[in-house]
Amino acid sequence: MIFNANIINHTLPAVSVNSDSNVTYAQIKNSLGQQVYKAEEFYLYSTNFSQLIGVINYNIYDVSGNQNITNIVTTTDPYQVVSSVFVDLTQREKPIILNGNSNFSTTILPNTYLQFQLYNRRITNSFGMNLFNFKELEKITKTNFFNNYGHPIEEIQAVNNEIMQSISKEKALPINTDTDITKSIKENDNKIVYGLLSFIAISSLYVLYKIKD
């Protein structure tokens, strides 16, 4: 049996999603990948209490396309009155990372509003974690691609120490120059003193010679 599609353009979307800041939801999505976040906590608020009880699926794909699904169960205290809930994500076995290759999925109840806040730490894409694979490839192809690629940290620190020492030596040079100058000034002063003394001695001898006459 064939069913033809009816196309209806509604004024309201089925599910509207808006950011509560100046940055739009589309801009947030576009930034993922460049900006990587580690979610530490959820805050959920809804006018419908039932919306707070359920499951939020966290899906993440790795570079091979493998999907890993984590079910985050949200529940409320039976005695709570406030229609909101915090969900701690830090104690989970695997971190909740938003990097563009992950997403959250859940079900929103009919005509229900849900405020969904994520408390994140901004982290960076790790570089070097996958170099092991290249290293294996290098072994197989015998290319020595990673020759002179870099140095172990201890070597870098040792080189840094040498550089620091050479810098401090260079800095010490002007101090030696100053010492030379003071030394030269002192030497000049001595010459004047000797000159004066010899002048006094000669003049006193001359005076004595004149008195004798």
Added chain:
Amino acid sequence: MSREEELALIIIGLNIKNNTNYPQNVNLMGNNSNLLDTANANREFRWDFTTFVFTDEFSVSLQYKPNGAASFSIYTAELQSQTLEAIVISLNLLGIGYFTLYNELGNTYIGTYNDNYEFGQLVISGSSLVNYIITEDFRFISTESGELLITE
């Protein structure tokens, strides 16, 4: 203080509202290529199943294409049971948005919202897939003339 604690705390807040009279699945915070994220889509495609009664149908196929594409592609899937819920489950395996079964003003619909993809005819038919039971080892050989031979 650990390295992580020194990093900036970023709060991402989203206000989500289901504007329909039936539950909606949402998929959020993925990338732009995430076909399941149809948030803020206004265009609905729906098929009226009010008068439909199952007889021997075990297969569903659906025409779909990205906006502006010249022709439709066809997705086909088997039904696990002869129910409208089974049709929805099979359609959701396509991975383009979410399909939902709902009632409105006495009519029964299967619908989906999507602004990036277009959907065409939905066909419910007899099983298009054949179940093979392999009892022995066979070898498939393609000949130069293009024929496919099956040998033991």
